[in-house]
Amino acid sequence: MPLHINTPLIESRPLSAIAKSTIWLKLDALQPCGSFKLRGVGHACEIHHARGAKGFISSSGGNAGLAVAYAGRQLGIPVTVVVPETTTERAKELLAMEGAKVIVHGSSWQEANQLALTLTTSSDAFIHPFDDPLLWSGHATLIDEVAELGQKPDVVVLSVGGGGLLCGVVEGLRRNGWQDIPVIAVETEGAASFHAAIMAGKPVEIEGISSVATSLGAKRVCDQAFECSTTHHVKSVTVTDQDALDACQRFLLDHRVLVEPACGAALALAYIPHALDRYDNVLLVVCGGATATFAQIQQWSAKK
Known part of the structure; x- marks a missing residue:
């Protein structure tokens, strides 16, 4: 038996109503140690x-x-x-x-x-x-589980830090014959090393991490993450820290699950009006995060 568990895939009525799309949540925040x-x-x-x-x-x-x-x-x-x-x-x-x-x-x-x-x-x-083919292969099981349920999305939305989750999801899409599904990779503005790589046309090291989403705090994404952007349809999107923090608090209210700001970055797209309008079925990876407390999230929000 693997060490991870198969996590629930649920339709979010609150997020679907806001996004005007059907939002499916892959709840990897429920893994035994709190994240994907x-x-x-x-x-x-x-x-x-x-x-x-x-x-x-x-x-x-x-x-x-x-x-x-x-x-x-x-x-x-x-x-x-x-x-x-x-x-x-x-x-x-x-x-x-x-x-x-x-x-x-x-x-x-x-x-x-x-x-x-x-x-x-x-x-x-x-x-x-984050930078190891063994990790990417393991992360790809997230897509395997969705495929086993026959729930093919129009797009996958996820957070990107060092790029391990992105690499795994792209591997999972390909090995399930879903290479036509685009991925939206979301970062906060103060930790946007993937976006910097896209803009530069190659992986580059950003000067520093100024975001509260410290789990996204790799100053340079792994080479494979950038490679994925050249061989798969990957769109880079950035949100503010406040967008991510607001999403964490709203998600706690909507689904009784506390996630950290790094996860809130991806969730923010579902809470920002019209950000996902063009898609009918959205798979949103709730990657989780065990180290942030609600008090911390409130404190960070108060400082913004």
Whole structure:
């Protein structure tokens, strides 16, 4: 059995009414560790476990680190997660709850990642947060589940950070014969590394992350994510932090599920009038996020 679960696919009446389209929600916020990351991370961890890995090393203070910690606990493998100084206390508490060793290092994910790589021995497996074909293959199961239900959408809407989910969804569409379905990749304006790559015609590193949607905070998307934009119909869209925060709060009211601003970025398109008018059936990936609290979302909104 895989470590992730098949998540519900439900029609959202509140969002459908606003968007004037039928909005289908793929509720990956209900994964055991709170986000879609478990699909790819769980798959990678199972593969490395089968190959004899004695430890898992990760570099993420967010959902990827939580997924590695959860997978390690389930497989009986010790986990070390290196997180940057910006990581919230809530995230560190959740990592510790899963039994992971947490090391705080550096002011950015890049610095935490550099240390994590030096800690990885020949008996360990390094689990990258987003740039690994094993992850993409695991994330593609999200589309497999939709295809098994026979619910073919006109478009898939998702959030993009480092690009792992985008790569997985495109792989899933292709392996199910749905390569004609476009993808809308949404970012907040202060974390728009994918949009920067589209504008530049190649992956580029943005100067910094100024968005509250820190789970989108990869300063450079993986090469495969950009490659997907050249071989598949992918539209890049940016929204404001306030759009994402408003979507988080409205979604909590509409569906009793709390997600973080990174997920709110994709949800925002359903709440912005006319953003999805041209599509009849929309698949919206509710990617989740376990590290944001409602109090934090309210505080961020108050500062905007």
